[in-house]
Amino acid sequence: MSGPAADGRDTPRPESTGDGTRVVRAGLPEPVKYEPTLPGPVFAAHFHLPGEPTGPYTYGRDENPTWTHLERALGELEAPGQEDVETLAFASGMAAISSVLFSLLRSGDTVVLPGDGYQVFPLVRAQLEAYGIEVRTAPTAGDAQLDALEGARLLWIESPSNPGLDVCDIRRLVEAAHARGALVAVDNTLATPLGQRPLELGADFSVASGTKQLTGHGDVLLGYVSGRTGEAMTAVRRWRKIVGAIPGPMEAWLAHRSIATLHLRVERQSATALAVAEALRACPEVSGLRYPGLPGDPSYQVASRQMRRYGCVVSFTLPTRARAERFLAELRLVDDATSFGGVRSTAERRGRWGGDAVPEGFIRLSVGAEDPEDLVADVLRALKESAR
Numbered sequence: 001m002s003g004p005a006a007d008g009r010d011t012p013r014p015e016s017t018g019d020g021t022r023v024v025r026a027g028l029p030e031p032v033k034y035e036p037t038l039p040g041p042v043f044a045a046h047f048h049l050p051g052e053p054t055g056p057y058t059y060g061r062d063e064n065p066t067w068t069h070l071e072r073a074l075g076e077l078e079a080p081g082q083e084d085v086e087t088l089a090f091a092s093g094m095a096a097i098s099s100v101l102f103s104l105l106r107s108g109d110t111v112v113l114p115g116d117g118y119q120v121f122p123l124v125r126a127q128l129e130a131y132g133i134e135v136r137t138a139p140t141a142g143d144a145q146l147d148a149l150e151g152a153r154l155l156w157i158e159s160p161s162n163p164g165l166d167v168c169d170i171r172r173l174v175e176a177a178h179a180r181g182a183l184v185a186v187d188n189t190l191a192t193p194l195g196q197r198p199l200e201l202g203a204d205f206s207v208a209s210g211t212k213q214l215t216g217h218g219d220v221l222l223g224y225v226s227g228r229t230g231e232a233m234t235a236v237r238r239w240r241k242i243v244g245a246i247p248g249p250m251e252a253w254l255a256h257r258s259i260a261t262l263h264l265r266v267e268r269q270s271a272t273a274l275a276v277a278e279a280l281r282a283c284p285e286v287s288g289l290r291y292p293g294l295p296g297d298p299s300y301q302v303a304s305r306q307m308r309r310y311g312c313v314v315s316f317t318l319p320t321r322a323r324a325e326r327f328l329a330e331l332r333l334v335d336d337a338t339s340f341g342g343v344r345s346t347a348e349r350r351g352r353w354g355g356d357a358v359p360e361g362f363i364r365l366s367v368g369a370e371d372p373e374d375l376v377a378d379v380l381r382a383l384k385e386s387a388r
């Protein structure tokens with residue numbers, strides 16, 4: 001992925017291709033007797049540096065060995081076997097997203113954003129416009145962004161979208177964007193690299209928040225950008241250095257440690273999410289049920305062509321705001337909390353934030369790693385109790 005390690009040794013590249021095998025070994029350095037398998041976090045603002053500053057580790061805002069291991073791991077997951085892909089870790093998903101947008105776009109450029117993307121996008125839009133960048137938006141569903149591409153420099157895709165869970169045909173959008181000379185970034189937060197690999201679908205960047213299912217314990221903020229080595233990634237790297245949007249070594253190490261269980265968590269959580277969606281499908285008070293992995297879902301056909309797993313988020317609408325609030329209060333195994341992807345299930349009434357175009361009774365449920373029977377029973381019981 002990122003070539004020779006800083007210490008001059010090449011990372012052993014696993015022959016195996018299974019996701020479970022890949023995640024437990026991703027990014028590990030070659031074994032050294034008496035050294036830990038995953039070296040601990042390196043806390044350093046500066047490094048010994050006599051003479052010419054030629055090595056990688058000079059100052060802690062530029063490079064850190066703990067990031068190197070994590071970045072190599074993420075690269076192996078986003079683009080297995082592709083040597084020309086580079087990955088950069090950031091302090092948060094928004095730091096990663098902003099680094100791509102603000103390092104690549106200039107005054108007079110046009111960018112196409114999803115109209116139904118992550119809730120911070122309206123703020124991002126205002127900032128882009130303040131810098132003289134034209135922002136167009138179109139919905140994720142139906143590949144509607146296709147019609148907004150003329151003259152654009154960058155297309156931003158979020159698929160599945162959060163929280164609406166619409167899916168677009170990434171390959172089709174990439175082809176159309178590239179034909180018009182536009183770059184394409186895909187927000188891969190919800191899918192994780194075990195759910196979909198945007199670079200293999202032709203995208204120039206896979207960008208994600210590692211805060212969600214990637215690290216999966218609700219205790220770390222992190223982000224990353226993967227892209228083919230070249231001018232654009234050099235610009236993103238320079239942006240990280242200028243803005244200083246860097247992860248702490250402890251967060252980077254926690255993230256790397258957490259990735260070892262990504263396959264276990266993703267398999268469990270997506271299987272349970274499907275079970276929950278199937279149970280909710282039978283409930284008359286539930287409308288607008290969405291899960292990209294549920295046969296019959298509007299996203300299912302496209303999702304099943306480009307995704308390998310469908311994520312842990314299920315969304316649906318209850319008849320009223322009051323009913324949704326009672327439902328959340330009745331849940332015993334599901335915390336009322338924002339964010340998603342953690343081992344403990346969470347749910348929230350999305351409308352409480354404003355911003356997303358969702359009904360008052362709209363619930364975003366993030367399915368954790370609990371026993372599927374327990375979780376389904378808790379959700380159905382809370383639904384029943386909340387009818388009173």
Ligand SMILES: *Cc1c(COP(=O)(O)O)cnc(C)c1O
Binds near residue numbers: 211
């Ligand atoms: C949470 C999220 C982000 C932002 O990530 P942070 O780590 O909170 O900065 C971006 N995109 C999507 C789809 C998200 O869910």
